[in-house]
Amino acid sequence: MPRLRARRAGADDDVDIDMVPIMNMFLVLIPFLLMSANFLHLKGINTSVPVQAESAAAAPAEVPARVTVVVQLEPGGIRLSALSDAVPGPDLEDLAARLPAAGDDGYPWDALRARLQAIKARYPRSDTMILIPHGGARYGTVVRAMDTARRVDEAPLFPNVVLSGKVG
Amino acid sequence: MALGRRKSRVRAAPPPRLHITAMMDMFTIIMIFLLVSFSDRPQTVELDRDLELPKSAARMDYADSINLVMTRDALKLEGEVVARWDGDRPVGLDPERLQESELYRRLKAYREQADRGGAQGEETKPFVLFFCDRRLRFDAVNQVIKTAGMAGYPNLQFAVLQE
Numbered sequence: 001m002p003r004l005r006a007r008r009a010g011a012d013d014d015v016d017i018d019m020v021p022i023m024n025m026f027l028v029l030i031p032f033l034l035m036s037a038n039f040l041h042l043k044g045i046n047t048s049v050p051v052q053a054e055s056a057a058a059a060p061a062e063v064p065a066r067v068t069v070v071v072q073l074e075p076g077g078i079r080l081s082a083l084s085d086a087v088p089g090p091d092l093e094d095l096a097a098r099l100p101a102a103g104d105d106g107y108p109w110d111a112l113r114a115r116l117q118a119i120k121a122r123y124p125r126s127d128t129m130i131l132i133p134h135g136g137a138r139y140g141t142v143v144r145a146m147d148t149a150r151r152v153d154e155a156p157l158f159p160n161v162v163l164s165g166k167v168g
Numbered sequence: 169m170a171l172g173r174r175k176s177r178v179r180a181a182p183p184p185r186l187h188i189t190a191m192m193d194m195f196t197i198i199m200i201f202l203l204v205s206f207s208d209r210p211q212t213v214e215l216d217r218d219l220e221l222p223k224s225a226a227r228m229d230y231a232d233s234i235n236l237v238m239t240r241d242a243l244k245l246e247g248e249v250v251a252r253w254d255g256d257r258p259v260g261l262d263p264e265r266l267q268e269s270e271l272y273r274r275l276k277a278y279r280e281q282a283d284r285g286g287a288q289g290e291e292t293k294p295f296v297l298f299f300c301d302r303r304l305r306f307d308a309v310n311q312v313i314k315t316a317g318m319a320g321y322p323n324l325q326f327a328v329l330q331e
Binding site: 038134 | 202231305
């Protein structure tokens, strides 16, 4: 009985934890974190414009061939082709395709991704794509095309995207 | 008498206590939110209110470089307007004479300054960080990036919002 009484008396005691140091710590940490918070997650995509290069040295014959993929964004879809010094013409013609308009913004991104994956599987050393949007294409669409070409899942596809205006 | 009685009642009331628990809960939630959005590279770029950047799956951090901002009505290099748009028509960036534009002159000056600084071992800004509105037409964007290429900045970094 005395023990029970003592326990009851203990339960009634209001044990106060001293919160002041913790509050002080919060008040110091919160302004610091507010100053270094990043609410807008900005990222970067590297690209380049075509430049006149010095004459390229001939690639050694034993090195596996690589192709440069050319993707033209046209008003009615996407035209795909490939360039290479080391690949015969008929093989390059096999890679060419015309992908008709589809999707919410008029471009068949899934079909393009599948085509690019097939080219990458055939010529694994290839890493460059020339993107030629038509004049009326929106910048957001251009970035989406670059996104589609740069990687699929986690694997790089054509990470070097050269942006070019339409000639002629 | 009556007043005296009331006074004694007030004195008998327990002292008010601050509810720390609710405040601690709030602080904990704010702390967690801020810890998640913590960045060791705080945002230093000022974005225009009407600028809508495209969204992208890109994961590479942008680098501090020469800021070129293209909105629907103006083109700004390092915060200063170098060209404007009157509808779709550029003012101060003639597509036929890009090398006579203010943008070209300033970028060329940056390039020469960077080349001189690089030769003396100074840290230089290697490319143009391009903030562009996603609604703009590519032919307008192309004039700008072509000018940058001609001025010695063929490598650009497009600033995008993470998806």
